[in-house]
Amino acid sequence: MLFKILKVPFIVLHDLLQLFIVYMPGIFGTKIRYLYYKKKLKKCGKNVIIDIGVHIEGAELISIGDDVFIDKYCIISTGKKLTGDITRKSNELFQGNFGEVFIGNNIHIAQFCILMGYGGLIIADNCVLSSGCKIYSLTNTAYDVENKQKKISIMPYSQAPFFLSPVVFERNTWLGLNTVVMPSVSIGKDSFCSTNSIVMNSFEENSYISGQPAKKVKSRFSSKAE
Numbered sequence: 135m136l137f138k139i140l141k142v143p144f145i146v147l148h149d150l151l152q153l154f155i156v157y158m159p160g161i162f163g164t165k166i167r168y169l170y171y172k173k174k175l176k177k178c179g180k181n182v183i184i185d186i187g188v189h190i191e192g193a194e195l196i197s198i199g200d201d202v203f204i205d206k207y208c209i210i211s212t213g214k215k216l217t218g219d220i221t222r223k224s225n226e227l228f229q230g231n232f233g234e235v236f237i238g239n240n241i242h243i244a245q246f247c248i249l250m251g252y253g254g255l256i257i258a259d260n261c262v263l264s265s266g267c268k269i270y271s272l273t274n275t276a277y278d279v280e281n282k283q284k285k286i287s288i289m290p291y292s293q294a295p296f297f298l299s300p301v302v303f304e305r306n307t308w309l310g311l312n313t314v315v316m317p318s319v320s321i322g323k324d325s326f327c328s329t330n331s332i333v334m335n336s337f338e339e340n341s342y343i344s345g346q347p348a349k350k351v352k353s354r355f356s357s358k359a360e
Contacts, residue, residue, distance in 0.1 A: 175198060185204060191212065191213065196251070203243070205245045205247070228302050250273075251271055259305050260306045264329075271298065272296060307322075307326075331344055
């Protein structure tokens with residue numbers, strides 16, 4: 135009991151320090167966050183800007199390349215400790231372990247994006263996630279995968295069904311405003327998702343994707359023949 139009481143000031147000090155780091159504005163705040171996360175992240179490249187209000191959980195599983203801008207109030211969350219009844223599915227384009235997040239070079243993750251990397255996530259070079267994008271490699275399911283007749287509830291979470299599978303964005307993928315991407319999705323290089331798309335399936339390279347659920351409506355870039 136005494137040990138727990140003695141720990142309280144250190145916990146409070148740690149929380150205040152983290153509050154200072156996360157919300158310090160200006161050039162000084164940017165520099166402090168870079169130095170802080172360079173030690174916390176599995177990998178942190180050069181010229182990485184982490185803006186104010188960004189929350190990162192599971193930093194030891196996250197790798198970030200060079201020239202990456204994570205904009206204001208984004209959430210990047212991952213980890214290996216999971217609860218609930220979890221159905222796992224692999225993704226042949228994802229070569230890492232469940233929970234690992236790989237963010238490549240020349241990336242912009244705009245304001246208020248949410249990245250849930252528990253199933254695994256790759257964002258390859260030259261990708262852009264516009265404001266409000268939500269990427270889920272872990273999500274609840276509306277029914278029991280093995281018995282769809284069984285009535286279930288997602289509360290409490292310790293008994294709820296979850297679906298876990300990696301998400302992969304290949305090189306030069308651009309997600310428009312408020313795009314939602316669900317587990318097990320791969321989007322091929324040079325593709326674009328239009329605003330408010332809900333992406334539940336994978337798409338080949340050079341796809342222009344739109345809709346709820348999203349479908350390929352045309353090629354993003356035309357060939358000479360077209």
